[in-house]
Amino acid sequence: MILILxxxxxxxKGTQAKRLVDRLNIPQLSTGDMLRAAAAAGTEIGRKxxxxxxxxxxVSDEIVIGIIGERIEEEDAxxxxxxxxxxxxxxxxxxxxxxxxxxGLKLDRVxxxxxxxxxxxxxxxxxxxxxxxxxxxxxADDNPASFRVRLxxxxxxxxxxxxxxxxxxxxxxxxxxxxxxxxxxxxxxxxA
Ligand code: ADP
Numbered sequence: 001m002i003l004i005l006x007x008x009x010x011x012x013k014g015t016q017a018k019r020l021v022d023r024l025n026i027p028q029l030s031t032g033d034m035l036r037a038a039a040a041a042g043t044e045i046g047r048k049x050x051x052x053x054x055x056x057x058x059v060s061d062e063i064v065i066g067i068i069g070e071r072i073e074e075e076d077a078x079x080x081x082x083x084x085x086x087x088x089x090x091x092x093x094x095x096x097x098x099x100x101x102x103x104g105l106k107l108d109r110v111x112x113x114x115x116x117x118x119x120x121x122x123x124x125x126x127x128x129x130x131x132x133x134x135x136x137x138x139x140a141d142d143n144p145a146s147f148r149v150r151l152x153x154x155x156x157x158x159x160x161x162x163x164x165x166x167x168x169x170x171x172x173x174x175x176x177x178x179x180x181x182x183x184x185x186x187x188x189x190x191x192a
Pocket of ligand 1: 008009010031032033035052053054056057058059060061064084085086087088089092141150
């Protein structure tokens with residue numbers, strides 16, 4: 001199964017992706033995690049991406065398409081994968097279609113988590129407070145200024161991606177405001 005989790009920052013994509021990894025036994029491919037790992041490792045791509053990410057902007061299509069193109073070649077992705085945070089632009093969605101077609105693969109489903117913006121800001125504030133309380137380190141882009149930029153990038157660049165998938169009837173919307181288990185149940189129903 002190849003599926004995409006779509007939704008604004010803080011919508012719960014990561015939480016739902018982790019549950020799906022266990023349920024479907026396929027890996028979660030998070031471009032955000034991959035870019036943060038590259039930044040932490042200090043690779044050339046990581047260094048380029050870090051400043052953009054910290055400010056809340058989107059890393060170039062070329063970089064993330066390259067990363068995903070390599071990642072889906074890996075052994076563990078043979079039986080399918082869950083894309084979390086990719087594609088984030090229509091250009092990325094078109095490239096993904098090409099990458100899959102070239103490999104004889106097909107996208108099964110796009111699940112869009114629908115949430116309202118007020119709730120997103122509250123969720124991010126909660127995530128930061130919990131991380132601090134647990135003694136963890138807060139993501140450099142989890143601050144009000146960067147978060148506004150991330151939401152704006154979502155509205156202008158990523159929202160059109162859902163229209164792109166609606167055209168081919170692969171898109172299913174779920175209510176991301178519900179409890180975690182209820183969202184999970186809706187996703188399972190959408191995949192059935
Ligand atoms: P969130 O969904 O909470 O915004 P992510 O971990 O998915 O967090 O992404 C963090 C940052 O990584 C983004 O704000 C962006 O800078 C960069 N990023 C992740 N995925 C992509 C992508 N597909 N295209 C461009 N930039 C990306």
